[in-house]
Amino acid sequence: MATIKDVARLAEVSTATVSRVLNRNGYVHPETKVRVAKAIEQLNYRPNDVARSLFKGRSKMIALFVPDIMNPFFPELARAVEDMTRQHDYTFVLCNTDDDPDKEIAYVEALKQKSLDGIVIVSSTMSGDYIKNFEIPVIALDRILHPSLSSVTVNNRAGSRQAVDYLKEIGCERIAHIAGPEHASNAKQRLDGYLDAVKEEDWFKYSYVEYGEYHFEEAKEATKRLLEKHPEIDGLFVANDLMGVGALKAAQAMGIDVPGQLSIIAFDGITLGETTSPTLTTMAQPIYKIGARAADMLIRQIEQQERTKQTEEFTVELIERESTKRRDGS
Amino acid sequence: MATIKDVARLAEVSTATVSRVLNRNGYVHPETKVRVAKAIEQLNYRPNDVARSLFKGRSKMIALFVPDIMNPFFPELARAVEDMTRQHDYTFVLCNTDDDPDKEIAYVEALKQKSLDGIVIVSSTMSGDYIKNFEIPVIALDRILHPSLSSVTVNNRAGSRQAVDYLKEIGCERIAHIAGPEHASNAKQRLDGYLDAVKEEDWFKYSYVEYGEYHFEEAKEATKRLLEKHPEIDGLFVANDLMGVGALKAAQAMGIDVPGQLSIIAFDGITLGETTSPTLTTMAQPIYKIGARAADMLIRQIEQQERTKQTEEFTVELIERESTKRRDGS
DNA sequence: GTGAAAGCGCTAACAT
DNA sequence: ATGTTAGCGCTTTCAC
Numbered sequence: 001m002a003t004i005k006d007v008a009r010l011a012e013v014s015t016a017t018v019s020r021v022l023n024r025n026g027y028v029h030p031e032t033k034v035r036v037a038k039a040i041e042q043l044n045y046r047p048n049d050v051a052r053s054l055f056k057g058r059s060k061m062i063a064l065f066v067p068d069i070m071n072p073f074f075p076e077l078a079r080a081v082e083d084m085t086r087q088h089d090y091t092f093v094l095c096n097t098d099d100d101p102d103k104e105i106a107y108v109e110a111l112k113q114k115s116l117d118g119i120v121i122v123s124s125t126m127s128g129d130y131i132k133n134f135e136i137p138v139i140a141l142d143r144i145l146h147p148s149l150s151s152v153t154v155n156n157r158a159g160s161r162q163a164v165d166y167l168k169e170i171g172c173e174r175i176a177h178i179a180g181p182e183h184a185s186n187a188k189q190r191l192d193g194y195l196d197a198v199k200e201e202d203w204f205k206y207s208y209v210e211y212g213e214y215h216f217e218e219a220k221e222a223t224k225r226l227l228e229k230h231p232e233i234d235g236l237f238v239a240n241d242l243m244g245v246g247a248l249k250a251a252q253a254m255g256i257d258v259p260g261q262l263s264i265i266a267f268d269g270i271t272l273g274e275t276t277s278p279t280l281t282t283m284a285q286p287i288y289k290i291g292a293r294a295a296d297m298l299i300r301q302i303e304q305q306e307r308t309k310q311t312e313e314f315t316v317e318l319i320e321r322e323s324t325k326r327r328d329g330s
Numbered sequence: 331m332a333t334i335k336d337v338a339r340l341a342e343v344s345t346a347t348v349s350r351v352l353n354r355n356g357y358v359h360p361e362t363k364v365r366v367a368k369a370i371e372q373l374n375y376r377p378n379d380v381a382r383s384l385f386k387g388r389s390k391m392i393a394l395f396v397p398d399i400m401n402p403f404f405p406e407l408a409r410a411v412e413d414m415t416r417q418h419d420y421t422f423v424l425c426n427t428d429d430d431p432d433k434e435i436a437y438v439e440a441l442k443q444k445s446l447d448g449i450v451i452v453s454s455t456m457s458g459d460y461i462k463n464f465e466i467p468v469i470a471l472d473r474i475l476h477p478s479l480s481s482v483t484v485n486n487r488a489g490s491r492q493a494v495d496y497l498k499e500i501g502c503e504r505i506a507h508i509a510g511p512e513h514a515s516n517a518k519q520r521l522d523g524y525l526d527a528v529k530e531e532d533w534f535k536y537s538y539v540e541y542g543e544y545h546f547e548e549a550k551e552a553t554k555r556l557l558e559k560h561p562e563i564d565g566l567f568v569a570n571d572l573m574g575v576g577a578l579k580a581a582q583a584m585g586i587d588v589p590g591q592l593s594i595i596a597f598d599g600i601t602l603g604e605t606t607s608p609t610l611t612t613m614a615q616p617i618y619k620i621g622a623r624a625a626d627m628l629i630r631q632i633e634q635q636e637r638t639k640q641t642e643e644f645t646v647e648l649i650e651r652e653s654t655k656r657r658d659g660s
Numbered sequence: 661g662t663g664a665a666a667g668c669g670c671t672a673a674c675a676t
Numbered sequence: 677a678t679g680t681t682a683g684c685g686c687t688t689t690c691a692c
Binding site: 662665666668673675 | 677678679680681682683684685686687688689690691692
């Protein structure tokens with residue numbers, strides 16, 4: 001690989017001049033500029049980013065921390081963040097944390113050694129105290145980690161309430177909830193939204209809430225428990241789509257017709273919900289937009305040094321599919 | 331951030347000695363070693379990887395190139411590669427190429443500037459000629475890109491033949507194939523496997539093969555075309571699971587009972603196939619193992635400078651689920 | 661067993 | 677408008 005010295009020698013200028021041409025700053029005579037450009041061209045020279053990073057203390061790399069890329073919610077998010085990253089000429093590092101704080105910290109330490117410029121993080125577990133000492137910009141995504149942190153989220157609570165109201169409106173009279181993990185802030189908000197909508201109903205009982213883990217299998221079992229305990233349930237709001245598909249499978253395994261006997265609505269709007277039979281009604285997040293916005297916000301913070309806290313909340317949207325059906329008044 | 335100089339000063343040694351302690355090479359007196367260790371501890375010193383990279387010309391980063399992480403086959407692969415990457419103290423860069431050669435090349439160039447150490451690549455489009463000039467180790471995954479390249483794959487052809495033989499064995503008498511994109515080597519191999527199994531049958535016609543694009547929607551349409559043209563089809567081998575789910579949806583939309591009237595088997599073994607109704611019978615690849623093996627092979631090549639070509643082929647395994655059913659002889 | 665010094669490739673003062 | 681030089685933080689010869 002040719003270096004800046006080779007270019008300088010060939011163009012018969014100093015390395016400083018080459019650097020000026022490269023970075024378009026400082027004055028350089030049009031003619032020498034051409035000579036330098038030609039030398040660059042001729043040697044197929046590309047500046048060494050590592051040397052640049054060393055000097056600048058910045059790497060033009062950002063990382064996305066997700067619990068597990070195999071969870072189908074995250075690939076779309078990752079795609080968005082990666083697209084935005086590339087558009088700004090950054091390099092995209094992906095880290096699976098398994099929601100393990102030790103892993104998260106190990107990653108942060110390792111990446112700091114590489115002069116990583118910033119992190120977009122989806123995490124339920126990382127301690128706010130620790131994050132305050134990151135020394136690099138961080139945007140919390142999907143879940144709020146610490147009140148002082150910039151974040152991009154959706155209206156989980158209002159959206160959940162809307163989901164339950166929709167079930168009511170199509171005639172469901174006993175509506176239960178499969179909740180996400182208690183430590184995740186968005187699961188808590190979705191549960192609150194459900195409670196907002198049902199707690200005044202005379203039929204409501206706290207045993208109408210079962211807990212899953214944002215996983216397919218756990219949700220299946222939670223649903224089974226719920227429906228065995230409460231066969232009168234005719235509407236189910238599930239904390240996310242992955243769990244929603246689990247709920248669907250559980251109901252079908254029990255011989256319950258969806259949506260004939262039971263309407264199911266979930267949350268997220270991932271593609272998975274379009275592949276089941278019946279397809280899954282959901283409160284869709286603008287997943288791509290959220291990811292892109294977070295990456296954009298992060299890069300802005302990196303480049304403008306504006307470390308002011310920013311928060312942005314997107315709105316979820318009801319997508320009616322086949323897992324819900326209007327009940328005729330009886 | 332403390333530097334090696336700070337440590338040297340505090341331990342009252344030279345930076346060279348600190349470096350020796352850090353890298354466990356060269357002789358250093360046990361006592362000074364302790365002094366240095368204490369200074370490191372006290373300053374919470376971590377070596378700057380960028381400076382190291384600059385000196386060594388290597389970055390301890392590897393990249394995975396995939397067409398699109400949103401395609402559900404790739405997250406599991408990515409997870410495996412990332413796990414292995416981390417275990418070896420490398421950093422994991424993810425690149426979505428959209429099967430666009432220009433993007434692939436742009437990525438390679440950008441990453442070379444960062445002294446990237448190696449690439450695991452899933453690609454159908456990148457030209458072999460270009461890859462020969464990479465100058466860094468590359469492992470082709472899932473699809474063979476160039477005969478001279480190291481690769482990790484599965485027995486696509488034999489596995490496909492096995493899939494079709496299985497359909498025959500459960501009593502299917504007219505078996506069609508929804509093929510993947512013609513430019514992808516693995517799609518070609520799967521088609522060949524299908525042909526191996528059926529070309530001697532007197533009922534076989536070339537119009538029993540329809541082409542999709544490894545995508546859900548295209549596969550749906552291809553299946554619709556196929557089944558309208560050939561209502562006699564009672565068995566369908568689909569080139570991958572994502573398309574298989576599309577085929578399933580298409581059949582259901584046409585009022586065809588799966589597996590009652592039509593048995594469907596696909597290829598890959600992704601989780602998606604467990605969430606549909608009926609669940610999807612498939613030839614499962616050991617996806618995680620493949621990814622882990624490729625990453626391992628790559629890192630070995632990087633660290634041992636052994637640029638010898640290696641190839642490894644894993645074996646797919648039949649997983650019977652609900653989309654196939656034995657037909658009673660009539 | 662340890663230190664001095666050169667150099668990885670680049671940028672930015674500073675000087676001219 | 678251009679060149680000289682110091683230095684980003686580290687590793688590694690080469691001396692002693």
